[in-house]
Amino acid sequence: MTNGKLQIIPLGGLGEFGMNCMALRWQDDIVVIDAGLMFPESELLGVDIVVPDITYLIENKEHVRGILLTHGHEDHIGGLPWILSELNVPVYGTEFTLAYVEGKLEEHKMLDETELIEMMPGGRFTLGPFTIEPIRVTHSLVDCVALAIETPVGVVVHTGDFKIDLSPPDGKAFDLHKFAEYGKRGVLLLLQDSTNVDRQGYTPSEWSVKPRLDEIFSRTKKKLFFSCFSSSIYRMRIAMDLAFHHGRKVAVIGRSMVESSEIAQDLGYLDIPNGLLIHPGQIADHAPENVMVLISGTQGEPMSALSRAAVDNHKHARIAPGDTVLLSSRVIPGNEKSIYRVIDHLYRRDAHVIFDDGHAGLIHVSGHASQEEQRLMINLLRPKFFIPVHGDYRHLKKHAEIAQSMGVVDLAMVIEDGDVVELTRDDIRKTGTVTAGRVCIDSGSTADVVEDLVIRDRRHLSEDGFVIPILTINKLTGMVERQPEVISRGFVGGDPELIETARQVVARTLEESSAEEKADYGVIKEKIRIDLKRYIQKNTSRRPLIMPVILEI
Structure with missing residues (x-):
């Protein structure tokens, strides 16, 4: 041949x-x-x-x-x-x-x-x-x-x-x-x-971040939230060594971070001293200056642990005034908007945020x-x-x-x-x-392959139609100005009763979200999309295209 x-x-x-x-x-x-x-x-x-x-x-x-x-x-x-x-x-x-x-x-x-x-x-x-x-x-x-x-x-x-x-x-x-x-x-x-x-x-060695990180650890007076890529095992190891050296307990938060740290421990890449790790639920039992939280979400992903903590929507990770949040990672091109949005939320909490800002000394290589x-x-x-x-x-x-x-x-x-x-x-x-x-x-499944974007969208719309939840939010106050509307087109099962309940689902999502989340359109749209998708799939077994629309007034 x-x-x-x-x-x-x-x-x-x-x-x-x-x-x-x-x-x-x-x-x-x-x-x-x-x-x-x-x-x-x-x-x-x-x-x-x-x-x-x-x-x-x-x-x-x-x-x-x-x-x-x-x-x-x-x-x-x-x-x-x-x-x-x-x-x-x-x-x-x-x-x-x-x-x-x-x-x-x-x-x-x-x-x-x-x-x-x-x-x-x-x-x-x-x-x-x-x-x-x-x-x-x-x-x-x-x-x-x-x-x-x-x-x-x-x-x-x-x-x-x-x-x-x-x-x-x-x-x-x-x-x-x-x-x-x-x-x-x-x-x-x-x-x-x-x-x-x-x-x-030359690209510096992984060790080259340690002096600057050590300095940050020694200067931090309250809780330290340390965020890096969950696959950065070296960085996690350095952070845990420094936490041990500075007398801080470590709580690991975020699914990918927990999974990676467990694999790294099992295979001997993380040698964690006895008593260093605590359950996230125990964070409040320790003085803030004795805690480091290793948290995922360094790229500002809407539903990541750090994004949720930044708007007070995480069960265990609470960011208080004076806490330090360290983003030990680079900004991946295309993610700037979501990362800076999270940084804004952190600043609103009076947290001290350290990210790749060209400061003398490295926090990421x-x-x-x-x-x-x-x-x-x-x-x-x-x-x-x-x-x-x-x-x-x-x-x-x-x-x-x-x-x-x-x-x-x-x-x-x-x-x-x-x-x-x-x-x-x-x-x-x-x-x-x-x-x-x-x-x-689509949806990470090996079955839902999209041969061509246009064909996929047409097929998706022709089979299940689309549902548009419309919210009217006051940009200054973050308040919802009127009851949400839900419009559907080509959606089988879109009877008035189902649409009315869908509207209530959206309203409930809004009620359970903070003013800050409502002002963050990326987060609120994603929350509404997930809740509505779950409700519609459960009740109709359909997967319509759900496109939340926010009207700003």
């Missing part, structure tokens, strides 16, 4: 951030690297996640030997339930990555029928004509690997997400020696993470390599050919230019999702394309 040529076929992650998925093919054998998702832009109404179009893999399902995972972030493992519903193949990952995968597959009731195989850095294994060696790399998550794949035409190295951290908090350093060994033996192709190609210099580390990796491996991965087109283009300008690689090539690249020992060229693109999935 390929007559002695190796094919590289990206299906996601080249031309966008997220949705990372790449196929390597030699004749009748295919291995897939990563199976990620992407969170939708705001214009994709009603879509919860976006996954790669795997038509090519489905068409060749009898040739797919397995899925290799570089690490456990959503943009690398989040598409697995969807992909595995079409392809029943083994999944290979490190111990920590597979712990995340297990939780995800259990949620989708797919764990029992999926074969999960642990791979260890340095432990070589064979899949068809491919011999794979995972190599330890460092990132913002633990237990991450690059993949060195020996193929009949030469070695292909896929870095996964990485930065070069020689002293990470878990002591498992980036394996420079192994990369240098491969460089001496000869590398045909390097596929390298492009995320931070715009940043010059990236998990991705900057330009000098990217150059170092290229110099270590000295690949014949180079293809940048993970990023928008401008990142890929700039990365290829940097690699080419170093005089190490013969050819740096920019490719995008769906391109087919063929390699021999001496040549690399684009030879065609396969079907690639995005598949939109």
